[in-house]
Amino acid sequence: MYSSPRNRNAVVLILVVLALLLLILFQTGQLQPLIDLALGWFQPLLGGAVGMSARARDVTGSLGDVAAMRARINELQTQLDELSNSRVRIRELESENTLLRQQLGYKQSNPDFDLVGAAVLERAPDLAHVIGQDPSNLVRYIIVDQGSAEGVKPGMPVVTPQGLVGRVTATGAHWAKVLLITDPSSSVNAVVQSTRATGIVQGESGNLATNNLVIKYVPQGEAIKTGDLILSSGMGGSFPKRLVIGQVSEVRKHDIELFQEATIKPAVDFTRLESVLILKKFTPSDITQEPTPTPTPIPKPTRTPTPAQ
Amino acid sequence: MTLWLLVPFLALAAIVQTAWLPLLSVFGYKVDLALVLVVLWGLVGPIGQAAQWGFIVGIFLDLTSGLPFGLHTLALTVIGFLVGWSQTTFFRGNIITPPATLMAATLSYDVLILAFLSLFGWRIVWQDYLLRVTLPTAILNAVVAPLAYFPLQWLQRRLYPRMEL
Numbered sequence: 426m427y428s429s430p431r432n433r434n435a436v437v438l439i440l441v442v443l444a445l446l447l448l449i450l451f452q453t454g455q456l457q458p459l460i461d462l463a464l465g466w467f468q469p470l471l472g473g474a475v476g477m478s479a480r481a482r483d484v485t486g487s488l489g490d491v492a493a494m495r496a497r498i499n500e501l502q503t504q505l506d507e508l509s510n511s512r513v514r515i516r517e518l519e520s521e522n523t524l525l526r527q528q529l530g531y532k533q534s535n536p537d538f539d540l541v542g543a544a545v546l547e548r549a550p551d552l553a554h555v556i557g558q559d560p561s562n563l564v565r566y567i568i569v570d571q572g573s574a575e576g577v578k579p580g581m582p583v584v585t586p587q588g589l590v591g592r593v594t595a596t597g598a599h600w601a602k603v604l605l606i607t608d609p610s611s612s613v614n615a616v617v618q619s620t621r622a623t624g625i626v627q628g629e630s631g632n633l634a635t636n637n638l639v640i641k642y643v644p645q646g647e648a649i650k651t652g653d654l655i656l657s658s659g660m661g662g663s664f665p666k667r668l669v670i671g672q673v674s675e676v677r678k679h680d681i682e683l684f685q686e687a688t689i690k691p692a693v694d695f696t697r698l699e700s701v702l703i704l705k706k707f708t709p710s711d712i713t714q715e716p717t718p719t720p721t722p723i724p725k726p727t728r729t730p731t732p733a734q
Numbered sequence: 735m736t737l738w739l740l741v742p743f744l745a746l747a748a749i750v751q752t753a754w755l756p757l758l759s760v761f762g763y764k765v766d767l768a769l770v771l772v773v774l775w776g777l778v779g780p781i782g783q784a785a786q787w788g789f790i791v792g793i794f795l796d797l798t799s800g801l802p803f804g805l806h807t808l809a810l811t812v813i814g815f816l817v818g819w820s821q822t823t824f825f826r827g828n829i830i831t832p833p834a835t836l837m838a839a840t841l842s843y844d845v846l847i848l849a850f851l852s853l854f855g856w857r858i859v860w861q862d863y864l865l866r867v868t869l870p871t872a873i874l875n876a877v878v879a880p881l882a883y884f885p886l887q888w889l890q891r892r893l894y895p896r897m898e899l
Contacts (some may be wrong), residue, residue: 440788441811447793448850451802451803467745475753558752560768561766561847562766563847563848563851566800
C-alpha cells in the first residue's frame with residue numbers, strides 16, 4: 426500500500442489534519458453547503474435502507490394472522506392514544522376554566538386594570554419520516570426527511586400523537602436532525618398536570634436500556650407521585666404548552682436536598698419511531714435575547730396649506 | 735482494495751449502522767459496526783489502511799450524526815492508526831486479540847469523542863457515560879468481533895494473497 430513507514434505516517438497525518446479541518450470548518454459554519462450536498466446524495470440510500478428494514482419487519486410479522494392482529498393492535502393503540510390525548514385535553518381545559526374564572530373574578534374586582542388575553546400560537550404539524558438514528562450510542566438524535574425546503578427550521582418542536590419527541594437542531598434542504606428529549610443534553614420545562622408543580626425534564630445520562638427521563642428541580646414542598654402525567658409547561662419559549670412528555674414511574678425525595686426528582690416513562694416509544702410531526706408554525710423564542718425596541722418613525726410635519734386670501 | 739470498491743463498501747457499512755442496527759439493538763445498545771470494521775481491518779489488513787478506512791467511514795457517519803461534523807472522522811482515523819501501529823508492535827495472531835483490541839478501541843474511541851464534546855462545552859457526566867454506555871458497547875463490540883473477523887480475514891486473503899497474517 427505504502428512504500429515506506431514514513432509515507433504511511435505522512436498519509437495518516439494528512440488524514441488527521443483533514444479531519445481536524447472538517448471539525449473547525451463545521452464549527453465556523455462554513456461546511457453546511459457541503460454537508461447539505463453530500464447528505465442530499467446519501468439520503469435516498471438511507472431512506473431506501475429504512476424502507477427495506479420496515480418491509481423486512483412486516484414480512485417477518487406476517488406469519489399466520491400476525492399481520493391482522495398487528496393492524497388491530499395499531500388501530501386500538503391509535504384509539505387509546507386519541508382517548509389519552511382527549512383525557513389530557515379535558516383536564517387541561519378544566520384547569521384553564523378554573524384559571525379563567527379566577528382571572529375573570531380578578532378583572533371584575535379590578536376594573537381599573539387594562540387586561541388583554543393571549544392565545545396559544547397556531548400549530549401546523551407536518552409529517553416527516555425518520556430515515557435514520559444517530560450511529561453512536563453516546564447521543565440520541567434522529568434524522569428526518571423534511572428540511573428547510575419544506576419550511577423546517579432549527580428549534581422547531583417535534584411530536585407524535587403520543588407526545589413530545591424533541592426539537593430540530595440542524596436542517597438541510599430535505600433533511601433535519603432532531604435532538605430527542607431522551608438525550609441528556611436536552612432540557613424541557615415541564616409541569617406536573619395534577620399539581621402544577623414545575624421542573625425540568627432531561628434525558629437520563631447513560632441509560633439506553635429504558636430511554637427514561639428525569640424531572641429535576643421540583644421543590645421539596647410540591648406534591649408529585651407515581652402515575653402523575655408530565656406536560657411541557659411552555660416556559661422558556663422552546664416548546665408549546667401541554668405537550669405530553671410522560672408519566673412518573675418513581676419519585677426520589679431526600680430531606681437534605683432542596684429539590685426532589687422523579688423518573689418518567691416517556692409517552693413516546695423511541696425505539697419504534699417511524700414518522701413524526703414537526704410543529705412548523707411554533708416559533709421558539711430566545712429568552713436570553715432582550716427584545717430590541719423598534720424605532721417608531723417620527724412623522725414629518727406636513728405643511729398646512731394656507732388659505733388663499 | 736481500490737477506492738471505487740472501498741467507498742461504496744464503507745458507505746454501506748454506515749447505512750447498515752444508521753438504518754438497520756438500531757432494530758437489532760441489545761438492551762438499547764447497538765453494535766458500532768464502523769468501529770468494528772476499522773479495528774479488525776487494522777488487525778488483518780495491510781499496515782496503514784485502517785486509518786484510511788476510518789477516515790472514509792467516519793465521513794459517512796458524520797453525515798448522519800448529530801455530533802459536530804468531523805468528530806467521527808477524526809476519532810476513527812486516530813483509532814485506525816493506533817490499531818495499525820499496534821499490529822506492528824504486538825502479537826496479533828492470538829484468538830483473544832480481536833475482542834480485546836475492540837474493547838480497548840471502543841473505550842479509546844468514546845473517550846476521544848467525549849473529550850472533544852467536553853471541549854466544545856457539552857456537559858459530560860463521565861462516570862455515567864463510561865460505565866453505562868461505553869462499557870456495555872465495548873462488550874457488545876467484542877462479542878460480535880468474531881462474526882466480522884473471519885469474513886475480513888477471508889477478504890484480506892483474497893485481496894492480498896501474498897501478505898502473511
